[in-house]
Amino acid sequence: MAAVSHPMFAWFYERLSVSMDRAGLAEHRRELVAGLSGRVIEIGAGNGRMFPHYPPAVTEVVAVEPERRLRAAAVRAAPDAPVPVTVVDGLAEALPSGDGEFDAAVVALVLCTVPEPAVALTEIRRVLRGGGELRFFEHVAAEHPGGLARSQRLLDATLWPTLFAGCHTARDTAATITAAGFTIEELQRFRFPETGSSPASPCIQGRATNPIRS
Structure with a gap:
């Protein structure tokens, strides 16, 4: 369906994701999905590193990759998850689900790579029920202007997206979430890793709600 193939990046990411989890990302993953229940859609599930962290109140995860x-790696990881996980092909801008099917949506290090994040967030709102939650963990533009912010803009305009499967480091993802119609309820800003000076180190994590339609 989606026909996306970045074999070199995928090979690299499978290894990088393991080392990142060991460096502390696993704890962020646990925090990100803590307290979720019902049906969840995870957009950009990658190789399934989020699957072990879903709480038992989640009745099903539909993992889009x-x-x-x-996606093949996620399929292999799904049987070991503590909750039922179905891995499907699909794009963030055209999710293979009906309106209002899910109680929550999860994105982790995904919206940086999506070609049209505003369209993707509109799709996420479509498949979420009114009052449903969006949980997000993303690397974003540096909060303050300066050397890091300039480096992010320069890299995004040159080699970074080509090397990292479309990743952009200088996106204001919190603003895009709000512009899509979500209400941000919690937002943390930090660097991962804490001492990181990488263009991808500024991060946000939080939750937003999909307003109930009148």
Whole structure:
């Protein structure tokens, strides 16, 4: 369906994700999905590193991943998850689900790579019920202007997206979430890793709600 293939990046990411989890990302993953219940859609599930952290109140996870190699890895990881996980092909901008099907949506290090994040967030709102939650963990533009922010803009305009499967480091993802119609309820800003000076180190994590339609 989605026909996305970045084999070199996928090979690299499978290894990087393991080392990042060991460096502390696993704890962020646990915090990100803590307290969720019902049906959840995870957009950009990658190789399934989020699956072990879903709480037992989640009745089903539909994990959407367009990249072929990563999707195959997620399929292999799904049987070991503590909750039922179904891995499907699909793009964030055209989710393979009906309106209002899910109680929550999860994105982790995904919206940086989506070609049209505003369209993706509109799709996420479509498949979420009114009052449903969006949980997000993303690396974003540096909060303050300066050397890091300039480096992010320069890299985004040159090699970074090509090397990292479309990733952009200088996106204001919190603003895009709000512009899509979500209400941000919690937002943390930090660097991962804490001492990181990488263009991808500024991060946000939080939750937003999909307003109930009148």
